[in-house]
Amino acid sequence: MPNVLTPDIIRVTTPQTNIRCGVGESPIWIAHEAAWYWVDITAKTIWRLDARSGAVSSWSTAEMIGCMAPQASGGFIAGMESGVFHLNVVAGGIVDAQHLAAPATSAMGMRFNDGRCDRQGRFWSGTMLIDMSVPRAAGHLYRYTKEQGISAPFISNLFVQNGLAWSPDGRTMYLSDSHPNSQLIWAFDYDTNSGTPHNQRLFVDMKTMDGRPDGAAIDIEGCYWICANDAGLVLRFTPEGKLDRQIAVPMKKPTMCCFGGDKLDTLMVASIAAGQAADDEWAGATILLNPGVQGYAETAFAG
Known part of the structure; x- marks a missing residue:
C-alpha cells in the first residue's frame, strides 16, 4: 500500500480564499521573482502570488490559456485557443500577446491544454476539444521551437492531452489522457538531441484507481507526481x-x-470549481x- 499523507500532517493553505478558479491550471514557480503563477482557463485569467509578501495580481487575456511556461528571454510561452503565443504581463492588468504559430491541423472548437518545456527548452503542448462531453479523440501533441516553429503531430488520437513531464535526465517523457474513455499514462524514450519521443508504452492504467x-x-528522485482529478488526491509513481505515495487534498478536482519555493520543496496544486457545489470553499x-521531497524547477523556453 502507498504511504498516505493527509491534510492534517501537511501544510495546506489557500493563497486567497476568495479566488475560485473555474478551471485552475498550469502552476509555475518563477525563482527570480519568488512568485507563483497559474491560470484560470475558463476565466481567461493569469494569476500571480508573491511568495514573500502574499500580494496577488491578475491579468486578463483575449483567449483561454491552457498552459504557460517561462521563457528565457522574459515573459511566457503559452498554448491558447488559436495557437502558441508569447505573453508579457505588464502593469494595469494588461497582457501583451504575440501569436507565434498555429498547428496545420487546428480546427474550430479546440484549444491547447497541458504543456511545458523539455529539459532542453523545447515547448510541448497538446490540443483537445473544448467540449469534453464529445467523446472524440481529436487531440494531437505538438512541439514548438523558435528555429523550427510548430511541428506536425507527434502523438494523435488523444481525448484530453495531459500529464507532460520529463525524467531528471530528460530521457523519458510522460504523457497522460484525462478523458474517462482513456485514463492512461504513457512513458516514452526521449531523444534529447532531436527532441523526439519513441517507444511509447503504458506506464499506468488509472482506470483501476481512484x-x-x-x-x-x-521530483529529484525521478518519481512522477500526478493529480487524480475527481478523487481529491495527488499520486506519486516511481519510475517503474x-x-x-498519495496525498489527500481538500479539493475534489485537483x-x-x-x-517551487526557495528550496523547491513546496508543491502548488490548482483545481476546478466548475460543476462543484457553490458552498464548497475548496473547489477551485x-x-x-x-x-x-524536492522537485525540479521548470525549464524555460529557449527562445
Whole structure:
C-alpha cells in the first residue's frame, strides 16, 4: 500500500480564499521573482502570488490559456485557443500577446491544454476539444521551437492531452489522457538531441484507481507526481510505475501540480470549481503543501 499523507500532517493553505478558479491550471514557480503563477482557463485569467509578501495580481487575456511556461528571454510561452503565443504581463492588468504559430491541423472548437518545456527548452503542448462531453479523440501533441516553429503531430488520437513531464535526465517523457474513455499514462524514450519521443508504452492504467490522470511534475528522485482529478488526491509513481505515495487534498478536482519555493520543496496544486457545489470553499482553490521531497524547477523556453 502507498504511504498516505493527509491534510492534517501537511501544510495546506489557500493563497486567497476568495479566488475560485473555474478551471485552475498550469502552476509555475518563477525563482527570480519568488512568485507563483497559474491560470484560470475558463476565466481567461493569469494569476500571480508573491511568495514573500502574499500580494496577488491578475491579468486578463483575449483567449483561454491552457498552459504557460517561462521563457528565457522574459515573459511566457503559452498554448491558447488559436495557437502558441508569447505573453508579457505588464502593469494595469494588461497582457501583451504575440501569436507565434498555429498547428496545420487546428480546427474550430479546440484549444491547447497541458504543456511545458523539455529539459532542453523545447515547448510541448497538446490540443483537445473544448467540449469534453464529445467523446472524440481529436487531440494531437505538438512541439514548438523558435528555429523550427510548430511541428506536425507527434502523438494523435488523444481525448484530453495531459500529464507532460520529463525524467531528471530528460530521457523519458510522460504523457497522460484525462478523458474517462482513456485514463492512461504513457512513458516514452526521449531523444534529447532531436527532441523526439519513441517507444511509447503504458506506464499506468488509472482506470483501476481512484481519479483520472491530470497534470504532473517530477521530483529529484525521478518519481512522477500526478493529480487524480475527481478523487481529491495527488499520486506519486516511481519510475517503474509503482504507486508509492498519495496525498489527500481538500479539493475534489485537483488539476496540476508544480514544485517551487526557495528550496523547491513546496508543491502548488490548482483545481476546478466548475460543476462543484457553490458552498464548497475548496473547489477551485490553489493550494501550497509540503510533499516531503524536492522537485525540479521548470525549464524555460529557449527562445
